Amino acid sequence: MYQEDSYIKEFEATVLDVIGDKVVLDRTAFHDGEGGVQADTGYLEAAGARYRVKAGREGDEVVHVVEGQHSLKPGDVVKGVLDWEPxxxxxxxxxxxxxxxxxxxxxxxxxxxxxxxxxxxxxxxxxxxxxxxxxxxxxxxxxxxxxxxxxxxxxxxxxxxxxxxxxxxxxxxxxxxxxxxxxxxxxxxxxxxxxxxxxxxxxxxxxxxxxxxxxxxxxxxxxxxxxxxxxx
Structure with missing residues (x-):
């Protein structure tokens, strides 16, 4: 999403896949750290819970690496919130x-x-x-x-x-x-x-x-x- 609009601070997305602490969304405004620009950090919010994440890349997918335990699963609708100042x-x-x-x-x-x-x-x-x-x-x-x-x-x-x-x-x-x-x-x-x-x-x-x-x-x-x- 940042390739179309780099000023998106919050967005809604659907979880496509979960591999351990890595969450793949159907769309994201988190930059994955490619090209020498440090990856974005922020939060994913779902069902009243808030999870700290850092973006990364696995193959062709942007992944959101969750700190600590989480209960996210495919099909969940989440709100992504970027740490905007950094x-x-x-x-x-x-x-x-x-x-x-x-x-x-x-x-x-x-x-x-x-x-x-x-x-x-x-x-x-x-x-x-x-x-x-x-x-x-x-x-x-x-x-x-x-x-x-x-x-x-x-x-x-x-x-x-x-x-x-x-x-x-x-x-x-x-x-x-x-x-x-x-x-x-x-x-x-x-x-x-x-x-x-x-x-x-x-x-x-x-x-x-x-x-x-x-x-x-x-x-x-x-x-x-x-x-x-x-x-x-």
Missing amino acids: RYRKMRLHTAAHMLSAVLYRKHNALITGGEITPEYARDDFSIEGDMNTVRRAFEEAVAEVNELAARGIEVKVYWLPREEALKIPGITKLAERAPPNIPVLRIVEIPGVDVQADGGPHVRNTAEIGQVKILKIENRGRNKKRIYYTV
Whole structure:
């Protein structure tokens, strides 16, 4: 559901399957943690009971891993409630991450070699060459540009394209070692004039929601691998 509307905080769904502590629903707004964005947490409510859950993935299914004992069974109607504040921070950081990768790709031909987005911070590894003074300057200039672009209040577009058509777009993925999933239709996240990427995760609707991106730390992780930690 978050692929259509990342702002859904509560929803109703039906339990399809239960495997121990893992509950599969017919629909969900919980992000499963794919793509380096930390999985969502929250609650499932049913029949007067409230169960703490964290989302995950088992094969092709999003699962909701329940803390402790539960009595959920197939056919039960549940209410899902997301922990909204951490989810929204991840959305802000996720959109900022797309903008940062776009600026570094355009200016330095840098690709992402690893990363993680949590509610508190994001980290990205980039294939960028040079000594640490040069790299630090490149990161600082890129973050300054991201802040200037974000402040313009650019509307973020989400749409779907056939895979073959999407792969013709330059820079449709900025991951060094990972191609878009081998599915016939790809979800595209576009920040007009800044970035176009195939992406399955939740984002903000407008770049103004990001706020100010602030560098926390920069590290040398080896040749062609420089890490930046940042927050909003």
